[in-house]
Amino acid sequence: MPIRVAIFNVSMEGTNYVVLEQAVKGNELSQHLQARNHPQIKNIAEIIQRIRPDVILLNEFDYSPQSSLDIQHFIKNYLQVSQSENPIIDFPYFFAGPVNTGVDSGLDLDGDGNASGIRGDAFGFGLYPGHYGMAVLSKFPIQTQQIRTFQYFLWKDMPNNLLETVKNEDGSDYYSEQAQQILRLSSKSHWDVPIKVGNQSLHILSSHPTPPVFDGYEDRNGKRNHDEIRFWTDYISGSESSAYIYDDKGQRGGLLGEHFIVAGDLNASPVEGSAMPSGISGLINHPRINDTMSPKSEGGRTHSPDNINGAEHTAGWRMRVDYVLPSSSLKVANSGVFWPTQDDPLHHLIKDRQSSSDHKLVWVDVDMSK
Structure with a gap:
């Protein structure tokens, strides 16, 4: 029987609820999850109730030391409450972990003369630790002891990395030697979260690379985005390509398993936008990836009627950036x-970021019995 895996950048982060200056405490999401009545979160829950995934990665779900409680509140107060008379949905298993956003690097990374500890001086852009975090929710047991996280993996330790090419116009290094020694690859984190489905494991390879914009001549964000995506390409490519990788517990090497899905808002398209196309193209076209049934929508097509790729778009700003990429070991039944x-009665759920998100939920049905 197919199982449905989804990714949804839910915009459940502090600056979506209060003005920028007030979001520095990072507790806005917790307050709304406890209150049970925030309209944007109710719409998020309704969308999930309508699509009914078995496993879902939430991007931009703020992380904090009380994230387990936050997720429980989201499930109990929103997903287990019928939204617009839709059947409730439950996820008995979930995982959330720390991310690099808002974590003080101790250095002036963005070159503004002030080592602020937040925004561009954090290991990942954010106003507080955990800003723009992630969470995996599952109806199937999560193999907690086998989870691998790569929050601390250093960018410099990736062979042929693009960090070495982040240069100013005069050819000098954009990042100081000290910065290059401590910069982490993941702007949030990379996670390998194995889900137990029957007697098999399905690895949910989760991440949210930095947008390849908001920089300058040096293209530091574009190059980091490329290498964050390339990490997964190497991770699934076998021992020779993945030997350099180490996780946060010191275990080396890449994927240990047959079935996987690369899931996340990857902030890149091979045909549109500012991303370096070789990163996302290398992943989509990898022989271990099955993208034969790329997710599409009529809403995306009509939103960009003059764009041949419009049906594959996943964001309101007209690009495919959100991915659920199954391994070639899986049969894709639907997506x-x-x-x-706009003429659909449900359009109000997705019309803008305040309604739910500027991204759309993307899903794939896969059969593990192939």
């Missing part, structure tokens, strides 16, 4: 993007 057209 889609939740994007109702």
